[in-house]
Amino acid sequence: MAFNCKSIITGVLLSLTITATQAQSTDKFFPKKDLMTIGSYYYPEQWPHAYWERDLKKMGELGFDFTHYGEFAWAYIEPEEGKFDFAWLDEAVELAHKNGIKVIMCTSSPTPPVWLAQKHPEIMMVNENGTTMQHGSRQQISWSSPVYREYVSKMVEAIAKHYANDRRIWGWQLDNEPSHYGQYDYSPAAQKSFQTWLKNKYKAIDSLNKTWGTAFWSIRYGSFDQVRTPNAKELIAQPNPHAVLDFRRFSADEVTDFLGMQYKILRKHIPANQWITTNLMPEHAPVDPTRMTNLDFVTYTKYLVAGYDKGLGTQGFRMGSPTSIAFANDLFRSINGTTGVMELQPGQVNWGKFNPQPIPGTVRMWIWHAFAGGNKFVCNYRFKQPLTGGEQYHYGIISTDGVNLSTSGIEYTNVIKELNGIKKYYDPNAKIPADYAARQAAVLYSPDNRWEQDNQPQTYQWDYLQHLIRYYGSLKQLNAPVDVITEDKDFSKYPVLIAPAYQLLDAKLVERWKQYAEKGGNLILTSRTGQKDRDGKLWEMKWAEPIHNLIGAKIPFYDLMPDTVKGTVLMNNQTFAWNNWADIVEPNSDTQIWGTYTNQFYAGKAAVISRKLGKGTVTFVGPDSDDGSLEKAVLQRVYQQANIPVKNLPEGVILEWRDGFWVGVNYSDKPYNVQLPAKAQVLVGDKSLKTAGVIVWKE
Numbered sequence: 001m002a003f004n005c006k007s008i009i010t011g012v013l014l015s016l017t018i019t020a021t022q023a024q025s026t027d028k029f030f031p032k033k034d035l036m037t038i039g040s041y042y043y044p045e046q047w048p049h050a051y052w053e054r055d056l057k058k059m060g061e062l063g064f065d066f067t068h069y070g071e072f073a074w075a076y077i078e079p080e081e082g083k084f085d086f087a088w089l090d091e092a093v094e095l096a097h098k099n100g101i102k103v104i105m106c107t108s109s110p111t112p113p114v115w116l117a118q119k120h121p122e123i124m125m126v127n128e129n130g131t132t133m134q135h136g137s138r139q140q141i142s143w144s145s146p147v148y149r150e151y152v153s154k155m156v157e158a159i160a161k162h163y164a165n166d167r168r169i170w171g172w173q174l175d176n177e178p179s180h181y182g183q184y185d186y187s188p189a190a191q192k193s194f195q196t197w198l199k200n201k202y203k204a205i206d207s208l209n210k211t212w213g214t215a216f217w218s219i220r221y222g223s224f225d226q227v228r229t230p231n232a233k234e235l236i237a238q239p240n241p242h243a244v245l246d247f248r249r250f251s252a253d254e255v256t257d258f259l260g261m262q263y264k265i266l267r268k269h270i271p272a273n274q275w276i277t278t279n280l281m282p283e284h285a286p287v288d289p290t291r292m293t294n295l296d297f298v299t300y301t302k303y304l305v306a307g308y309d310k311g312l313g314t315q316g317f318r319m320g321s322p323t324s325i326a327f328a329n330d331l332f333r334s335i336n337g338t339t340g341v342m343e344l345q346p347g348q349v350n351w352g353k354f355n356p357q358p359i360p361g362t363v364r365m366w367i368w369h370a371f372a373g374g375n376k377f378v379c380n381y382r383f384k385q386p387l388t389g390g391e392q393y394h395y396g397i398i399s400t401d402g403v404n405l406s407t408s409g410i411e412y413t414n415v416i417k418e419l420n421g422i423k424k425y426y427d428p429n430a431k432i433p434a435d436y437a438a439r440q441a442a443v444l445y446s447p448d449n450r451w452e453q454d455n456q457p458q459t460y461q462w463d464y465l466q467h468l469i470r471y472y473g474s475l476k477q478l479n480a481p482v483d484v485i486t487e488d489k490d491f492s493k494y495p496v497l498i499a500p501a502y503q504l505l506d507a508k509l510v511e512r513w514k515q516y517a518e519k520g521g522n523l524i525l526t527s528r529t530g531q532k533d534r535d536g537k538l539w540e541m542k543w544a545e546p547i548h549n550l551i552g553a554k555i556p557f558y559d560l561m562p563d564t565v566k567g568t569v570l571m572n573n574q575t576f577a578w579n580n581w582a583d584i585v586e587p588n589s590d591t592q593i594w595g596t597y598t599n600q601f602y603a604g605k606a607a608v609i610s611r612k613l614g615k616g617t618v619t620f621v622g623p624d625s626d627d628g629s630l631e632k633a634v635l636q637r638v639y640q641q642a643n644i645p646v647k648n649l650p651e652g653v654i655l656e657w658r659d660g661f662w663v664g665v666n667y668s669d670k671p672y673n674v675q676l677p678a679k680a681q682v683l684v685g686d687k688s689l690k691t692a693g694v695i696v697w698k699e
């Protein structure tokens with residue numbers, strides 16, 4: 001192995017300073033002047049040895065800054081139990097280094113070798129149908145299995161020791177998109193671990209019985225080892241909702257703990273300035289990125305064009321929704337203050353509902369959109385289109401002939417040049433424009449509320465995330481910077497705070513909201529809020545009573561309708577339609593009525609209300625619309641009332657400021673003329689922002 005001596009010494013010194021095993025501060029990992037760097041995945045084990053040199057040379061020539069190795073290579077790293085082989089990986093690391101490319105090294109826990117599967121079949125996960133997963137794909141193992149965890153620990157320890165002081169490694173990725181493809185694990189190992197989790201939480205079984213209300217249908221337990229993982233597929237009627245909520249929490253804790261175990265092992269060996277992360281899909285419910293504060297930061301992966309996301313207009317399916325990358329940026333960045341895109345779709349993929357071509361320019365637009373949202377890096381998935389295996393038909397930077405650039409390869413290399421081109425304009429003292437900062441908003445995201453409502457939607461039309469995105473997307477149209485935060489964060493720095501569908505809460509949170517508004521914040525609460533306590537129990541009070549004083553109103557009842565019937569609301573002399581959900585509101589005399597229901601048997605009752613509270617305001621929105629226009633109109637009025645000027649961008653156009661640069665992208669099917677101030681200096685693109693277009697300017 002060809003180590004550089006100076007690097008080894010620095011590495012040793014740095015690693016000596018590491019004693020703690022907790023997550024590191026992220027400032028030192030990414031110098032601000034680098035803005036955002038671009039990398040690409042490479043799988044040396046999937047290509048003949050003779051190609052490696054040519055491929056990595058090409059990667060370097062194209063300007064890629066880093067590559068990504070090893071997340072699926074366990075069978076090559078440990079071909080036989082306890083016999084580790086790093087010779088091939090060392091060679092690949094050195095080839096990257098020789099070509100000026102840093103390495104993200106991974107732990108290959110999602111792909112245990114066949115010898116392990118055969119020796120310990122009990123490590124496999126079991127899906128909701130009771131089917132035990134088998135070797136032959138990936139992510140087939142239970143994070144709860146102590147046997148699997150032991151083998152993972154040994155593999156991680158071996159790789160950590162081997163690359164302990166290697167300066168060619170930039171950072172580390174744990175596992176790969178740990179999520180079991182959105183499925184829950186019902187294996188015996190998961191069941192046992194769930195019982196232990198419950199025991200730690202409830203201590204005595206009667207406490208669980210009380211919280212879960214197990215008197216209902218005689219579910220009542222005598223001991224923790226009688227409790228099964230709640231699986232709707234093995235129950236004749238609906239499972240106990242409190243059991244489901246706890247199981248969701250347990251499952252998210254379990255994967256967080258599994259990654260934390262790997263983190264601790266790595267941290268013992270690697271230098272302090274090498275970061276450790278994992279890569280997650282924001283949409284996968286069994287995993288909760290906001291829990292993973294035990295890593296240095298969390299990255300996301302994004303595939304927007306795969307037949308699932310209609311986007312806007314007739315060509316939206318070729319670009320995805322404007323809120324897709326935006327929401328991931330604002331959620332993942334807000335967890336630990338730093339994020340990156342660990343995987344970005346390279347062009348056409350193979351696994352979608354159908355797999356269209358993105359509109360030319362889209363890949364470039366996604367990369368700039370990631371830049372706008374503060375990402376420290378974007379890693380393209382993957383360098384070469386595979387010729388064999390489960391992802392044939394999946395684009396890479398290099399197409400099937402192994403040497404020529406694909407269309408997205410061309411887009412990537414152009415963006416690399418564009419990004420390098422703006423670096424000289426980076427001003428470390430640039431300040432966020434005051435009018436933009438004044439619009440700063442936070443959206444309060446709650447995994448508990450999401451899980452609870454996914455399990456008990458009350459109508460086939462309810463979707464927690466879509467409800468949240470209607471507010472989030474409206475904020476983007478008003479050109480507000482947004483952080484998507486969880487409750488552990490401080491609310492006070494946000495002039496506007498939206499807590500969508502906060503069904504589960506406690507008196508402490510209501511008090512924090514109250515103080516936030518009293519001190520000048522503008523709080524917006526929406527449908528379903530305040531109905532239950534944290535355990536999912538309905539309050540033994542009037543409906544949603546814990547928020548009555550805060551919103552200045554009562555909520556006597558709610559209504560739900562089929563998609564064929566539209567409810568109507570009159571606000572600002574305009575009629576808005578709803579049919580997903582409506583909380584009917586009875587305001588106190590000093591609460592303003594902004595919107596009123598105009599049909600159904602409760603026509604004339606209040607739908608949207610607002611009140612002053614101390615120096616701030618509290619607004620409550622009863623209905624959930626389909627198209628987001630009501631939500632946008634409410635937000636516009638909240639900003640207007642607070643005297644904070646906003647813009648009114650067309651849906652699909654996003655303008656964001658980062659590190660002294662304004663970035664504009666266009667996911668809509670109409671061109672948009674960006675209004676630039678006279679002193680603006682356009683660095684990339686131009687002010688007539690076409691579909692899938694990009695503009696970058698400095699003021």
Ligand code: GAL
Binds near residue numbers: 176303343394
């Ligand atoms: C991701 C996954 C990658 C690769 C990619 C293909 O979800 O993490 O390993 O399979 O999809 O598009």
